[in-house]
Amino acid sequence: MAEYLLLINTDESVYAQTDIDMTADHDAFRARHADVILGGAGLYGSDTATTVRTDGTGNAVVTDGLFAESKEVMGGYYLIDVPDLDAAIAVAKDVPAYRGGIEIRPVMVRN
Amino acid sequence: MSAGANTAAEVAAAVADAHRREWAFVLAATVRVTGDLDDAEEAVQDAYARALETWPARGIPANTGAWLTTAAKRRALDLLRRADVSRRALPKLVGIEGAAASAPPSPLGARDAPDADDAENSVVADDRLRLIFTCCHPALAFEARVALTLRMVCGLTTTEVARAFLVSEPTMAARITRAKRKIAAAGIPYAVPAEADIRERVAGVIDVVHLVYTTGHTAPEGTSLSRRDLTERAIELSELLRLLLPKDRDVAGLLALIYLTEARRASRTDADGDEVMLEHQDRSRWDRAYIDKGLALLATAVDGAAPSRLTVLAAIGAVHDCSPTWEQTDWRRIALLYDTLLAVWPSPVVELNRAIAIGFAESAQSGLDLLDGLAVEPSLVRYPYLQAARAGMLVRLGRRDEAVAAYDEAIALSGNKREQDHLRRQRGAAGGFSAFG
Numbered sequence: 154m155a156e157y158l159l160l161i162n163t164d165e166s167v168y169a170q171t172d173i174d175m176t177a178d179h180d181a182f183r184a185r186h187a188d189v190i191l192g193g194a195g196l197y198g199s200d201t202a203t204t205v206r207t208d209g210t211g212n213a214v215v216t217d218g219l220f221a222e223s224k225e226v227m228g229g230y231y232l233i234d235v236p237d238l239d240a241a242i243a244v245a246k247d248v249p250a251y252r253g254g255i256e257i258r259p260v261m262v263r264n
Numbered sequence: 265m266s267a268g269a270n271t272a273a274e275v276a277a278a279v280a281d282a283h284r285r286e287w288a289f290v291l292a293a294t295v296r297v298t299g300d301l302d303d304a305e306e307a308v309q310d311a312y313a314r315a316l317e318t319w320p321a322r323g324i325p326a327n328t329g330a331w332l333t334t335a336a337k338r339r340a341l342d343l344l345r346r347a348d349v350s351r352r353a354l355p356k357l358v359g360i361e362g363a364a365a366s367a368p369p370s371p372l373g374a375r376d377a378p379d380a381d382d383a384e385n386s387v388v389a390d391d392r393l394r395l396i397f398t399c400c401h402p403a404l405a406f407e408a409r410v411a412l413t414l415r416m417v418c419g420l421t422t423t424e425v426a427r428a429f430l431v432s433e434p435t436m437a438a439r440i441t442r443a444k445r446k447i448a449a450a451g452i453p454y455a456v457p458a459e460a461d462i463r464e465r466v467a468g469v470i471d472v473v474h475l476v477y478t479t480g481h482t483a484p485e486g487t488s489l490s491r492r493d494l495t496e497r498a499i500e501l502s503e504l505l506r507l508l509l510p511k512d513r514d515v516a517g518l519l520a521l522i523y524l525t526e527a528r529r530a531s532r533t534d535a536d537g538d539e540v541m542l543e544h545q546d547r548s549r550w551d552r553a554y555i556d557k558g559l560a561l562l563a564t565a566v567d568g569a570a571p572s573r574l575t576v577l578a579a580i581g582a583v584h585d586c587s588p589t590w591e592q593t594d595w596r597r598i599a600l601l602y603d604t605l606l607a608v609w610p611s612p613v614v615e616l617n618r619a620i621a622i623g624f625a626e627s628a629q630s631g632l633d634l635l636d637g638l639a640v641e642p643s644l645v646r647y648p649y650l651q652a653a654r655a656g657m658l659v660r661l662g663r664r665d666e667a668v669a670a671y672d673e674a675i676a677l678s679g680n681k682r683e684q685d686h687l688r689r690q691r692g693a694a695g696g697f698s699a700f701g
Binding site for chain 1: 355358359401403449450451452453455457458461
């Protein structure tokens, strides 16, 4: 088994839509994949983000906003435990996603 | 072949033959032992090197694939024993553990690799399919899929793959290494995909094989019109897919297209290696066996299925193959097939070919009008065939000066010397003279 992080990237304009119920969609998704989901959460919007930039010499600068500006913003994540990438892709295809996409990142194995 | 000494030339030929026929089989079986593509590759290479060393004295074995598999597996076990476990930063390939446990490699003992027992190796046909699907996984970049398939399934060296795709060897080596790393780190399974995904995944494999074929059919650069090394690998890959997936219609369509195109290979170039246009080809030299096999496969592929890019291309090839002379070509049917192709696979190159077909089905003027309309297509601006096709229509309309100018443009745009020579001869026939010959 291997762990994968599913990063949910969404065009934030969908949050304004009243015809979708994200909470219900994600509850249903969690129920469908309860056996493989290790964790996950939704995130507050990009207007609440804070970035700490470091230059590698101990200097840090705190700024308002996302690390990288883009149309789609990470709006949540799931950590799953499945046999392989094909299984991870199958779960990712089932994540409630409105406009955007799911980035699948294998979690590093530590011995 | 029998036990006993063989000449170096016999051995070299046998090893080359085994390399072409058995590489995927040997590698796929060895991956079971290593659980890692890199180690398996090294072990298989070593087995082929050992064959070159030992076969001259001991004789070429009756079953070269089995001999090589046994030698490669033994070498793989050596590598695994010697390897420091902690050096392994990447996980093993996913999906081989269960099967590997149920079919352990044969115990070691004899100094020389004996012919392995066939029972063990007969299950491995399915492993080649695993290897193909792993190399063509959609999580890999398309160019990496093509490179990996040629390296791992066909056994081309990195140098050969680099040459085929006109990139430097370090670039190609990096591309292949990165792809292998991703397979291990991302957990791309060494497995045949689930039933629900198989059609989509087979389509991905077909795209890779088709690209290998088309790249070989008209080499984009160089001094020979086609690259037999690539077209032969594509034929072998398609035949292997057909063998492993006998019920898949898309695979049948791919092989139909390749056979129906390959049927004309002998007449495509003259004794000097120069290109001969379809119009002037000696149709008696077309390969009837390929045509018959291609037509039968095409019938299988289209039976009740919606047209696909490959089956329509195959059908166009079939119209040419079945036409007794150039003059009797059913251009209306070809033009209609290009209409269908445009619907399933819109592309400026398809529009170009449709224009040529209409130029023959209707008139040179209507063909030329359509071609001129395509001149603004950004993707065709540097495409030599557009100017060559225009030149052909202009010749038929008696507008020789314009035809010569169009040939000159086509020559300047082509990167293949044979193609340029051919265009020069056509320009000569159109009445142009040039100091450059």
